Amino acid sequence: MIETDVLVVGAGPAGSAAAIAAARAGLSVTLVERGPFPGAKNMYGGVIYGRVLDGIIPRWWEEAPIQRWVTRRATMITTPTQALTVDFRTDSWGAPPYNGATAYRPDFDQWLASKATDAGAQLICSTTVVGLLRNAAGQVCGVRTDRDDGEVRAEVVIACDGVNSLLAKEAGLYTHTEAEHFTLGVKETISLPKEVIDERFGLRGIEGADYEIIGCTDGIPGGGFLYTNLDTVAVGLVLQLPALAAQSKRPEQLLAQLKAHPAVAPLIDGGEVKEYSAHLIPEGGFKMMPELICDGMVVAGDAAAMCLAAGIWLEGVNFAIGSGMAAGRAAAEALRLGDTTASGLAGYRRRIESDFVLSDHRKLADVADLIMSPRVQRSYPQLAANVLERIFTVTNPTPKPGFNRIIRDELASSGLKLREVMRDAWAGLKGYG
Numbered sequence: 279m280i281e282t283d284v285l286v287v288g289a290g291p292a293g294s295a296a297a298i299a300a301a302r303a304g305l306s307v308t309l310v311e312r313g314p315f316p317g318a319k320n321m322y323g324g325v326i327y328g329r330v331l332d333g334i335i336p337r338w339w340e341e342a343p344i345q346r347w348v349t350r351r352a353t354m355i356t357t358p359t360q361a362l363t364v365d366f367r368t369d370s371w372g373a374p375p376y377n378g379a380t381a382y383r384p385d386f387d388q389w390l391a392s393k394a395t396d397a398g399a400q401l402i403c404s405t406t407v408v409g410l411l412r413n414a415a416g417q418v419c420g421v422r423t424d425r426d427d428g429e430v431r432a433e434v435v436i437a438c439d440g441v442n443s444l445l446a447k448e449a450g451l452y453t454h455t456e457a458e459h460f461t462l463g464v465k466e467t468i469s470l471p472k473e474v475i476d477e478r479f480g481l482r483g484i485e486g487a488d489y490e491i492i493g494c495t496d497g498i499p500g501g502g503f504l505y506t507n508l509d510t511v512a513v514g515l516v517l518q519l520p521a522l523a524a525q526s527k528r529p530e531q532l533l534a535q536l537k538a539h540p541a542v543a544p545l546i547d548g549g550e551v552k553e554y555s556a557h558l559i560p561e562g563g564f565k566m567m568p569e570l571i572c573d574g575m576v577v578a579g580d581a582a583a584m585c586l587a588a589g590i591w592l593e594g595v596n597f598a599i600g601s602g603m604a605a606g607r608a609a610a611e612a613l614r615l616g617d618t619t620a621s622g623l624a625g626y627r628r629r630i631e632s633d634f635v636l637s638d639h640r641k642l643a644d645v646a647d648l649i650m651s652p653r654v655q656r657s658y659p660q661l662a663a664n665v666l667e668r669i670f671t672v673t674n675p676t677p678k679p680g681f682n683r684i685i686r687d688e689l690a691s692s693g694l695k696l697r698e699v700m701r702d703a704w705a706g707l708k709g710y711g
């Protein structure tokens with residue numbers, strides 16, 4: 279049996295950040311991970327927004343194991359045969375302090391966990407936490423693991439065990455676990471020579487590209503993505519669970535459709551699939567968040583549904599790190615004050631209320647519903663693509679019809695009402711604040 283001040287469950291970004299913060303505050307910290315090493319079991323799309331690390335790893339960009347710095351960010355709106363891409367690029371994201379980077383999770387998670395062990399935390403891998411320990415007053419005071427004699431007793435437990443958190447559920451903190459709040463992410467990592475990726479995506483050196491794709495999911499609420507690593511491309515889909523279950527296609531068939539799309543196929547042509555992976559995303563964000571604190575325990579990262587999935591943004595790693603850091607610091611404060619009940623740990627919520635973690639979630643709480651609506655998923659991509667196709671099609675000898683006429687015609691054939699479109703536009707403006 280181990281006794282420790284702070285026990286962190288899960289050595290993903292949230293857990294390692296929590297362990298770094300608590301260990302640097304002088305506490306004894308144990309970080310338990312079920313995989314054989316941090317990141318072994320973790321998958322994601324591919325972009326990490328690292329500025330959140332400024333506070334714990336100054337000049338992190340000089341040592342973080344990244345693949346490419348994202349300098350090109352595109353949003354692609356697709357129908358089965360058309361694509362309209364808003365493509366932004368800037369040199370400023372290719373220089374310190376950078377914006378986003380593609381990285382492989384086994385590399386990144388191991389690197390971040392090494393910062394926790396450097397700070398004094400003890401990392402125990404290949405160990406699965408299977409339940410909570412409580413003291414006579416009902417306060418969480420440790421965990422049970424799958425090892426013989428594998429109890430770990432702790433003053434504070436920080437649950438960073440990812441989406442579908444066993445610990446948050448066992449503590450009774452979750453009230454919204456309905457399937458509609460989750461999406462399934464599926465991804466293929468496709469290998470191509472670096473020069474081919476550079477040429478196809480218009481990149482140089484270690485510049486990278488990030489494409490978010492709308493309208494590519496056969497009407498299932500969700501979206502797609504395409505990210506460049508050094509010599510691989512990640513292509514994937516995010517699919518809302520109940521809608522995925524209600525239709526007949528399997529996720530890999532939908533992914534094959536995306537890979538065959540006329541705007542995607544030329545980018546990955548000739549590549550070899552190196553890996554196929556899948557993982558859940560707590561898409562509901564603010565609306566599904568559990569209670570974050572109970573006596574003796576706080577919950578951070580995906581375990582607390584802190585992944586921000588808001589259409590043009592899919593950010594989870596930075597929210598995991600931000601909340602993990604706050605949890606580690608709040609645990610240290612509670613131990614200093616000698617009060618590890620929920621009220622002693624309340625500094626956790628105060629911290630994430632006052633920074634981007636809960637502010638961004640609160641601000642964007644309604645956006646997910648709009649993005650997942652059938653209009654945004656299917657009707658608007660079709661409308662936008664048809665309008666542009668007609669604008670750019672030269673119909674000589676017939677004169678150009680003019681924008682008004684095209685928009686009116688296409689709106690009428692889409693079945694959308696102008697009032698409805700205006701309402702969504704307003705909701706979008708309000709939602710994105």
Ligand SMILES: Cc1cc2nc3c(=O)[nH]c(=O)nc-3n(C[C@H](O)[C@H](O)[C@H](O)COP(=O)(O)OP(=O)(O)OC[C@H]3O[C@@H](n4cnc5c(N)ncnc54)[C@H](O)[C@@H]3O)c2cc1C
Nearest residue numbers: 288290291292312322323324325407440463579580594595
């Ligand atoms: C398809 C997809 C695409 C994504 N794209 C992006 C992106 O491009 N950018 C971005 O920022 N985010 C992205 N995300 C979200 C991001 O991956 C998560 O938000 C982030 O990983 C959350 O970090 P975490 O530390 O909270 O949880 P995790 O990374 O899930 O880590 C949890 C850890 O806990 C361990 N664990 C779980 N249960 C136990 C247990 N009982 N005992 C011991 N250990 C346990 C796991 O093995 C794991 O190491 C994506 C997610 C998916 C699925």
